[in-house]
Amino acid sequence: MRYLVVTLTVMTLLLLVAPAAATADSGGCNRLTTQTGVCPGASVGDGGVDLSADREVNTPGRQGSGSGNGRDGDGGGGSGGGEWDGLPDGVSLVPGGVPVDRGDASGGLGTGPRRQPIVAPADPAVPVCQPQTPCDPDLVVRVSDLVSIPADPPTQGMEPNGWLVVGVPANFFATASAHVRSGTLLGASAEVRFTPVGFRWDYGDGTSRTSASGGATWAALNLPEFSETSTSHVFESTGTLSIGLVVSYSAEYRFAGAEWRDVQGLVLVPTRPITAIADRAGTVLVAESCLGNPGGPGC
Secondary structure: OHHHHHHHHHHHHHHHHOOOOOOEOOOOOEHHHHHHOOOOOOOOOOOOOOOOOOOOOOOOOOOOOOOOOOOOOOOOOOOOOOOOOOOOOOOOEEOOOEEOOOOOHHHOOOOOOOOOOOOOOOOOOOOOOOOOOOOOOOOOOEHHHHOOOOOOOOEEEEEOOOEEEOOOEEEEEEEOOOEEEEEEEOOEEEEEEEEEEEEEEEOOOOOEEEEOOOOOOOOOOOOOOOOOOOOOEEOOOOEEEEEEEEEEEEEEEEOOOOOOEEOEOOEEEEOOOEEEEEEOOOOOOOOOOOOOOOOOOOO
């Protein structure tokens, strides 16, 4: 009775694992009793399964490692059949019900997925600055770019006005000063500051003079008439002369009130020429006599 109870208990457990009953074998024992070793004359492993050894457990729908034919729901299947998902047999979820991250299949289980470096996309709202445009910090502006922002034309004067005496100094002066003009530079609104740095007179007799300043009248210099100055000239011949003047300006520019930046080159601005008559004179009309002005002409 004890042997029968043990046998029935084992058979009951096997029925729970494999509810489908086996067909009778040729030795008078059915497949179930043969596999458990209960059938007389049968031994463990004789057409059965050794329950004392570790059994391979295949999960439904996964690739089996046996060589038999698999059925739906069984773990079998021919070797090489199906696609392995990189997880060990019997494992499909990690604790907590979260699917296992297979990562990179070539790196094995536990290797994180390969990720491309994150590159921030260009902001379409921010315009791309083109070279040699107003937004370029290395922008180079030349005097040839200032065609739409000219400098104010200077003026010139002379003493005596419109005439001169051969052999006696005639005084020339210019009115030119620093000034700012606005306009369009390279397609953008800008300011340009002009500063006079040089004055060149062409006296019309084949001679010229260059000065760092524009000169001044005799009265402004507190000098008597016909005195020599830094911009005066003595004519040696009579005739009608055309005296010209060109003023050189250095220039600076800025956009939208930014810092001033230099413009390459100098801006040359000519003035309207002066026409004067040179003649000889035996006497000169002066404001004072030689007693009142011993340094005056003819004294």
